[in-house]
Amino acid sequence: MIMIKAEHIYKKFGTLEVLQDVSLEVHKGEVISVIGPSGSGKSTLLRCLNHLEKINKGSIQIEGSYIAGEDAHGKKLSIIKKELSITEKEIRLTCKKIGMVFQNFHLFPHKTVLQNIIEAPMTVNKMSKAEAIKEAELLLQKVGLLDKRDVYPSQISGGQKQRVAIARALAMNPDIMLFDEPTSALDPELVGEVLTVIKELAKDHMTMVVVTHEMAFAREVSDRVVFMDQGQIIEDASPQKLFTDPDHPRIKTFLEKMI
Amino acid sequence: MDYIINITTAILKGSVNTLQLYFVVVLFSVPLGAAIALGKLSKSKWIQRAVGIYTWVFRGTPLLLQLFFVYYGVPILLRNIGAATGMPLSVSIKPFAAAVITFSINYAAYMAEIFRAGIESIDKGQYEAAKVLGMNYWQTMTRIIIPQTIRRVLPPTCNEAITLVKDTALVAAIAMPDLLRAAKEAVTRDFTITPFIIAAAVYLVFTSVVVVVFGKLEKKYSIYE
Numbered sequence: 309m310i311m312i313k314a315e316h317i318y319k320k321f322g323t324l325e326v327l328q329d330v331s332l333e334v335h336k337g338e339v340i341s342v343i344g345p346s347g348s349g350k351s352t353l354l355r356c357l358n359h360l361e362k363i364n365k366g367s368i369q370i371e372g373s374y375i376a377g378e379d380a381h382g383k384k385l386s387i388i389k390k391e392l393s394i395t396e397k398e399i400r401l402t403c404k405k406i407g408m409v410f411q412n413f414h415l416f417p418h419k420t421v422l423q424n425i426i427e428a429p430m431t432v433n434k435m436s437k438a439e440a441i442k443e444a445e446l447l448l449q450k451v452g453l454l455d456k457r458d459v460y461p462s463q464i465s466g467g468q469k470q471r472v473a474i475a476r477a478l479a480m481n482p483d484i485m486l487f488d489e490p491t492s493a494l495d496p497e498l499v500g501e502v503l504t505v506i507k508e509l510a511k512d513h514m515t516m517v518v519v520t521h522e523m524a525f526a527r528e529v530s531d532r533v534v535f536m537d538q539g540q541i542i543e544d545a546s547p548q549k550l551f552t553d554p555d556h557p558r559i560k561t562f563l564e565k566m567i
Numbered sequence: 568m569d570y571i572i573n574i575t576t577a578i579l580k581g582s583v584n585t586l587q588l589y590f591v592v593v594l595f596s597v598p599l600g601a602a603i604a605l606g607k608l609s610k611s612k613w614i615q616r617a618v619g620i621y622t623w624v625f626r627g628t629p630l631l632l633q634l635f636f637v638y639y640g641v642p643i644l645l646r647n648i649g650a651a652t653g654m655p656l657s658v659s660i661k662p663f664a665a666a667v668i669t670f671s672i673n674y675a676a677y678m679a680e681i682f683r684a685g686i687e688s689i690d691k692g693q694y695e696a697a698k699v700l701g702m703n704y705w706q707t708m709t710r711i712i713i714p715q716t717i718r719r720v721l722p723p724t725c726n727e728a729i730t731l732v733k734d735t736a737l738v739a740a741i742a743m744p745d746l747l748r749a750a751k752e753a754v755t756r757d758f759t760i761t762p763f764i765i766a767a768a769v770y771l772v773f774t775s776v777v778v779v780v781f782g783k784l785e786k787k788y789s790i791y792e
Contacts, residue, residue, distance in 0.1 A: 360699070404701040407699070412692055414690070414693060415696075416696070416715075417715065417792070418715050419791075427700070427710065431706050461791075
């Protein structure tokens with residue numbers, strides 16, 4: 309089953325072409341790592357996939373539902389906002405299947421760890437508080453932070469914050485998880501605990517797209533690695549191939565610098 | 568001593584009006600200010616422009632002039648319209664109502680700017696986090712953004728709350744009996760400045776209470792920091 313299908317997408321910020329003719333297919337249970345130099349469009353690609361950014365051209369389908377582009381009848385969807393013919397609400401419903409974890413966590417600072425996790429299940433999914441708490445506690449156990457349930461985000465470390473952010477995203481029962489450089493804002497000794505949680509998710513066959521600079525992690529966990537440079541995907545291959553024998557010389561130089 | 572007690576009683580009676588005015592204005596101006604702040608942040612250019620004119624006018628002209636306009640000007644305006652259209656429009660506005668309307672509208676303009684700045688100071692990541700969790704605009708504002716804004720707008724709001732205590736003295740100009748007027752009557756009648764000193768003390772008590780209340784609120788809303 310195809311979970312994400314992005315076809316020939318283009319994205320401009322002003323005159324800057326951030327994405328140029330990018331296509332990506334992600335199947336159920338696949339873990340895709342997106343690597344490449346800074347400014348290559350990795351994060352923007354991820355942000356387009358869940359409609360945080362609107363694309364200028366191309367199309368994106370999530371589990372068969374368009375969130376951007378042209379549908380089968382040639383109707384233009386929300387490439388840019390004036391051409392909406394699916395409503396923001398429909399897009400929101402489709403995007404609910406996607407969880408996202410940010411580089412800077414973006415936890416809600418005025419809510420405790422537990423409140424961060426139960427917020428969306430209660431307000432968006434109208435789950436009862438008791439049930440939401442029950443599920444949140446399971447998730448906290450999974451990320452190893454049950455003892456932190458009643459503290460505020462300001463009182464925990466970056467690695468713990470990111471694990472809470474993962475639990476918060478999982479609380480909405482997403483089919484797909486997007487990670488936007490989940491360990492880039494962390495002290496080196498805290499990276500491992502976050503990667504462990506993501507690896508656990510990979511074992512549970514969660515469909516994931518991970519933008520990362522952690523090469524060892526990308527190599528170990530991914531089914532496919534996508535290399536981006538200057539707004540384009542220049543190689544999409546198995547980690548084996550991409551890390552040992554890439555077709556593109558640009559990738560070789562990049563990897564030499566990283567390792 | 569008896570004299571001081573008598574004067575103080577008279578002044579406190581006058582301050583009942585002041586307090587009533589104060590709380591009614593707070594009750595109206597805070598929600599109105601919040602609504603206008605959301606208008607300022609609206610995507611619609613027309614709403615933005617309309618509330619822009621509103622704050623431009625009410626922050627840019629004297630409060631006393633606005634008070635005169637509502638109390639004296641509006642009835643005249645309505646009478647003239649009545650005369651021109653043949654409809655019998657004659658309205659007289661009570662001083663208290665005129666003061667409530669003017670102060671609420673005026674303070675809402677200031678509160679709107681404070682709230683707008685507070686809302687804009689919240690990190691964009693908070694909106695994105697709410698969005699990827701499936702929350703709509705209303706849920707995002709009421710559950711995520713505004714609760715964080717409250718903590719940040721408390722200090723400037725405290726300033727406005729103190730200013731409002733003192734601005735209520737302007738109602739003397741439209742013959743509404745209040746704290747200051749009670750004191751002034753005693754001064755002109757008895758040729759002593761004691762009532763002014765008592766009035767100053769009462770104002771100080773009011774503003775001190777405001778400061779203490781806001782201090783408590785700030786503490787309450789900073790537990791998460």
